[in-house]
Amino acid sequence: xxxxxxxxxxxxxxxYLAALLPGLFVSSTPSxxxxxxxxxxxxxxxxxxxxxxxxxxxxQYRGLDTLGEVTVLFASALGVAILASGLRDNVFGSMFAxxxxxxxxxxGGRFLMxxxxxxxxxxxxxxxxxxxxxxxxxxxxxxxxxxxxxTGEAVxxxxxxxxxxxxxxxxxxxGLGALGFLDADASFLANTLPKGQFMTLLSAGxxxxxxxxxxxxxxxxxxxxxxxxxxxxxxxxPADPAAVGLATAGLASASQTAAGQxxxxxxx
Amino acid sequence: xxSWIVLFISVLLVMMALAAVFSRSLASAIIILSxxxxxxxxxxxxxAAPDVAITEAAIGSALTTVVFVLALYRTKDAPMAxxxxxxxxxxxxSEALRRIPEAPHA
Amino acid sequence: xxxxxxxxxxxxxxxxxxxxxxxxxxxNLIRIVIGLNIADLGVNILLVTLGYVDGGRVPIxxxxxxxxxxxxxxxxxxxxxxxxxxxxxxVLMLTLVMxxxxxxxTIDASRLRGLKW
Numbered sequence: 001x002x003x004x005x006x007x008x009x010x011x012x013x014x015x016y017l018a019a020l021l022p023g024l025f026v027s028s029t030p031s032x033x034x035x036x037x038x039x040x041x042x043x044x045x046x047x048x049x050x051x052x053x054x055x056x057x058x059x060q061y062r063g064l065d066t067l068g069e070v071t072v073l074f075a076s077a078l079g080v081a082i083l084a085s086g087l088r089d090n091v092f093g094s095m096f097a098x099x100x101x102x103x104x105x106x107x108g109g110r111f112l113m114x115x116x117x118x119x120x121x122x123x124x125x126x127x128x129x130x131x132x133x134x135x136x137x138x139x140x141x142x143x144x145x146x147x148x149x150x151t152g153e154a155v156x157x158x159x160x161x162x163x164x165x166x167x168x169x170x171x172x173x174x175g176l177g178a179l180g181f182l183d184a185d186a187s188f189l190a191n192t193l194p195k196g197q198f199m200t201l202l203s204a205g206x207x208x209x210x211x212x213x214x215x216x217x218x219x220x221x222x223x224x225x226x227x228x229x230x231x232x233x234x235x236x237x238p239a240d241p242a243a244v245g246l247a248t249a250g251l252a253s254a255s256q257t258a259a260g261q262x263x264x265x266x267x268x
Numbered sequence: 269x270x271s272w273i274v275l276f277i278s279v280l281l282v283m284m285a286l287a288a289v290f291s292r293s294l295a296s297a298i299i300i301l302s303x304x305x306x307x308x309x310x311x312x313x314x315x316a317a318p319d320v321a322i323t324e325a326a327i328g329s330a331l332t333t334v335v336f337v338l339a340l341y342r343t344k345d346a347p348m349a350x351x352x353x354x355x356x357x358x359x360x361x362s363e364a365l366r367r368i369p370e371a372p373h374a
Numbered sequence: 375x376x377x378x379x380x381x382x383x384x385x386x387x388x389x390x391x392x393x394x395x396x397x398x399x400x401x402n403l404i405r406i407v408i409g410l411n412i413a414d415l416g417v418n419i420l421l422v423t424l425g426y427v428d429g430g431r432v433p434i435x436x437x438x439x440x441x442x443x444x445x446x447x448x449x450x451x452x453x454x455x456x457x458x459x460x461x462x463x464x465v466l467m468l469t470l471v472m473x474x475x476x477x478x479x480t481i482d483a484s485r486l487r488g489l490k491w
Contacts, residue, residue, distance in 0.1 A: 006395060006399040010398065013390075013391060017391070021383065021387075040447060051434055053433040053435070053447040054433055057448055069455040073458060076465065079466050083466075083473050084472075130434065133454075135454050139461075221462075
């Protein structure tokens with residue numbers, strides 16, 4: 001019955017998509033692009049000075065939207081930190097620390113990690129010249145830190161530092177955006193700094209700096225997102241209130257009572 | 269030429285998605301999901317979107333897999349959601365990840 | 375001759391449909407999250423394909439070449455952020471699943487009253 005209803009719903013969705021399909025081909029004219037993309041491609045060099053047009057779109061044309069997206073990411077990190085304070089056992093106490101992956105894995109991870117961080121920083125810094133930028137680079141740095149945990153190293157994540165970095169990067173984003181008010185036609189996130197020589201490292205005005213802020217914010221947020229899950233408290237008690245970063249005393253006690261009722265199965 | 273490679277990878281993606289949804293073991297479903305992301309990153313390179321490809325490769329194949337494995341590890345003692353599973357499936361407590369009670373798809 | 379865009383439309387629609395089917399039919403909450411992830415990937419491929427033109431170049435200016443035959447940068451910028459947000463949402467969902475298991479001792483959606491038929 002459930003499967004039949006699911007198949008019916010999916011069939012309706014497929015019918016809807018099939019009805020949608022011819023409309024998708026109308027917008028792509030033979031000459032290439034719909035108008036907005038073509039306009040941006042034509043004006044990107046003069047308006048933003050960034051060789052990578054995707055970066056120009058993310059930071060300048062849609063800058064306010066990117067601020068919103070980073071806020072959404074922060075909200076999800078907040079939710080994970082609050083929810084994870086009520087989890088039961090310490091995964092890395094039982095899963096990885098018991099056998100530490102061996103000599104080769106441990107030293108391989110330790111050797112590899114700075115290079116991955118270096119690649120991430122390179123990707124962030126060159127975001128306006130080559131593929132990459134704050135989002136991919138930040139993700140790569142988070143991956144590097146996580147490789148170190150996976151190899152069984154006894155890493156204590158500096159949660160205080162991570163939250164400070166995150167907040168500072170968010171403030172930096174807004175501060176660099178407020179530089180736009182210095183412009184003649186004062187608007188938030190306007191590109192007021194000198195644009196420099198096109199296709200060189202010091203070009204595109206404020207774009208590389210804002211994207212670096214996005215990179216720091218994404219890296220610290222993703223790192224704390226995964227680290228909060230891995231360093232989860234033992235027996236329902238937060239191992240360290242600072243480890244959760246955002247958990248207040250009230251939340252911690254609430255999670256203890258929630259974990260106390262942990263085995264109440266909700267059978268109907 | 270590119271069109272044939274795209275066709276091949278697209279068929280591969282759909283097959284892997286089916287395998288991830290219908291595979292009997294949850295652990296292999298997670299690994300198939302990460303492979304799916306990796307091939308999707310290859311597809312993004314072919315349609316001239318390298319920025320998207322870097323992000324997809326790093327997130328889809330590294331971080332998502334790790335978080336799924338963590339979730340699987342934490343819920344490993346749960347009676348799996350299945351009509352045909354034995355009533356007291358929770359008593360088959362498993363120590364390691366590989367001994368998760370394999371749930372046939374519902 | 376089938377164009378690349380048509381292949382990718384078919385592929386992304388298939389992925390969205392498979393993910394939706396998994397969300398509707400599966401009862402294991404982790405499998406539901408896997409289905410949502412597959413649908414997410416399908417949507418991302420669809421968005422990138424919307425900006426693709428046949429034989430298009432990467433939207434990055436290189437020395438001596440103008441903006442001719444570049445693909446649309448807007449969908450790529452959208453997808454770039456959507457992937458990162460999607461990861462955050464996935465982690466949030468999985469944390470909720472872990473919390474549900476701690477609280478109710480099951481990850482079967484049909485045993486949680488009122489969650490699923």
